[in-house]
Amino acid sequence: MQTSFLKYANTEVPRYTSYPTAVQFSAEIDQIQYRNWLQELPQSEPLSLYVHIPFCEQMCWYCGCHTNIVTGYQRIGEYLADLACEVTLVAAAMSEHQGPVAELHFGGGSPSLLSGEDFYALVAKLRTQFSFSSQTKIAVEIDPRTMNAAKAAAYAKASVTRVSLGVQDFNLHVQQKINRIQPPEMVRQVINWLKTAGIFAINFDLIYGLPTQSLDDIRRTIDLALEMQPDRFAVFGYAHVPWFKKHQQLIVPEDLPDTALRLQQADLVAELLTNAGYIRVGFDHYARADDALGLASTNSQVRRNFQGYTDDACDVLIGFGASSISALPQGYVQNDPQMGKWRQQVRAGYLPVVRGVGLRQDDKLRRAAIMQVLSQGQLDMAALCRSFDLDAAALDDALPKLAPLAQDGLLTLSNRRLQVTPDGIRFLRNIAACFDSYWQPAQKRHCLAV
Numbered sequence: 528m529q530t531s532f533l534k535y536a537n538t539e540v541p542r543y544t545s546y547p548t549a550v551q552f553s554a555e556i557d558q559i560q561y562r563n564w565l566q567e568l569p570q571s572e573p574l575s576l577y578v579h580i581p582f583c584e585q586m587c588w589y590c591g592c593h594t595n596i597v598t599g600y601q602r603i604g605e606y607l608a609d610l611a612c613e614v615t616l617v618a619a620a621m622s623e624h625q626g627p628v629a630e631l632h633f634g635g636g637s638p639s640l641l642s643g644e645d646f647y648a649l650v651a652k653l654r655t656q657f658s659f660s661s662q663t664k665i666a667v668e669i670d671p672r673t674m675n676a677a678k679a680a681a682y683a684k685a686s687v688t689r690v691s692l693g694v695q696d697f698n699l700h701v702q703q704k705i706n707r708i709q710p711p712e713m714v715r716q717v718i719n720w721l722k723t724a725g726i727f728a729i730n731f732d733l734i735y736g737l738p739t740q741s742l743d744d745i746r747r748t749i750d751l752a753l754e755m756q757p758d759r760f761a762v763f764g765y766a767h768v769p770w771f772k773k774h775q776q777l778i779v780p781e782d783l784p785d786t787a788l789r790l791q792q793a794d795l796v797a798e799l800l801t802n803a804g805y806i807r808v809g810f811d812h813y814a815r816a817d818d819a820l821g822l823a824s825t826n827s828q829v830r831r832n833f834q835g836y837t838d839d840a841c842d843v844l845i846g847f848g849a850s851s852i853s854a855l856p857q858g859y860v861q862n863d864p865q866m867g868k869w870r871q872q873v874r875a876g877y878l879p880v881v882r883g884v885g886l887r888q889d890d891k892l893r894r895a896a897i898m899q900v901l902s903q904g905q906l907d908m909a910a911l912c913r914s915f916d917l918d919a920a921a922l923d924d925a926l927p928k929l930a931p932l933a934q935d936g937l938l939t940l941s942n943r944r945l946q947v948t949p950d951g952i953r954f955l956r957n958i959a960a961c962f963d964s965y966w967q968p969a970q971k972r973h974c975l976a977v
């Protein structure tokens with residue numbers, strides 16, 4: 528392995544699930560602005576909806592998500608009542624500007640903590656306020672430890688089309704180090720329940736870079752996972768940010784693989800999954816060729832949103848629930864992550880927005896460049912600038928930043944045409960960062976590139 532690769536792997540770079548990234552969000556964008564943006568949407572614009580369920584039964588020590596540990600069901604029940612109010616509020620704010628719902632995604636936390644009846648009722652509530660059709664795709668993130676056959680049946684009844692299972696790693700000694708015991712038989716059982724209920728599109732989330740995780744552990748996890756034949760994998764590098772997520776301090780730094788091993792682990796994942804016939808999508812997703820994301824990848828139609836790589840083609844994403852982020856053509860807004868404050872706003876009849884960012888023309892151009900690099904691994908800079916009615920040189924400030932990466936073999940550049948090399952795929956985020964006008968390499972605010 529080239530030693531220069533370690534330098535890139537060791538750099539902290541944004542994940543670019545949005546551009547500008549959340550670091551740029553400010554209180555300047557408030558609920559009044561959001562309301563105006565919603566009212567400006569073209570009437571037939573297809574919508575993607577996201578519902579955040581910020582609850583789990585037990586904290587996984589590596590967790591970087593917005594979640595709260597609950598013991599009983601009461602807090603969940605209260606949250607669902609407020610969520611229903613928020614759905615009504617948002618639907619009313621865009622009553623004349625509502626297009627068909629193309630996608631509905633439940634994320635968290637663990638949406639699978641909801642009882643089957645409550646999940647079905649929440650989808651039914653959304654159906655009364657928004658325009659669903661038989662084409663609407665509905666996806667749910669599942670913690671296998673919280674599943675049962677009744678929930679699988681409720682998902683099928685609510686027309687869920689896809690689920691992602693948090694698998695992470697199948698080795699007991701790694702599971703012990705992350706406080707998440709989940710034997711392979713449990714995951715197999717959940718898949719059986721889902722398939723029996725009629726849900727066949729299954730994603731697995733895996734993580735490398737976990738405490739004491741070795742290359743053999745990765746190999747065993749992937750071997751077991753392949754036996755279960757999921758359609759897609761999202762394979763994240765563990766983001767260790769203990770200054771931000773205090774429970775990660777329970778992970779002993781000495782147990783963490785170093786950068787060289789993380790890079791080997793990421794490469795091993797790519798090798799094993801592509802050898803098994805999965806198409807690599809961007810830097811961390813893998814899909815079967817006949818899966819919707821695999822097909823979108825083959826047709827250069829993959830996009831990036833808060834769930835990572837997606838075949839979701841919507842330009843409007845409306846988020847519900849504490850901490851959720853909405854993406855509109857005019858900019859991004861985030862709901863209050865503090866559940867108490869989120870609830871107060873909803874109960875007072877306000878859209879519970881706490882911060883956001885409006886998109887300038889330059890942001891839109893750079894966002895398009897960054898998303899194209901991340902999703903397609905190539906970019907015709909001049910053509911993109913012209914499509915924004917700008918001079919072909921409008922992105923040329925990126926050229927001196929890209930030059931050393933080209934020298935290190937991560938990409939080729941000629942006549943403002945950028946092509947990422949096979950070696951560069953692991954460093955797509957480092958390459959994309961060259962187009963980011965806000966990012967400062969010295970800032971310790973993001974996770975490692977690999």
Ligand SMILES: C[S@@+](CC[C@H](N)C(=O)[O-])C[C@H]1O[C@@H](n2cnc3c(N)ncnc32)[C@H](O)[C@@H]1O
Binds near residue numbers: 591669692766
């Ligand atoms: C909301 S969780 C998925 C559903 C459910 N809560 C679960 O864990 O089974 C989203 C995914 O984010 C990933 N994840 C969470 N914290 C992470 C971290 N610190 N670094 C990398 N990936 C992380 C895990 O793969 C997890 O499955």
Ligand code: SF4
Binds near residue numbers: 584590635693
């Ligand atoms: S179950 Fe998922 S969201 Fe909950 S703590 Fe674990 S990784 Fe985080």
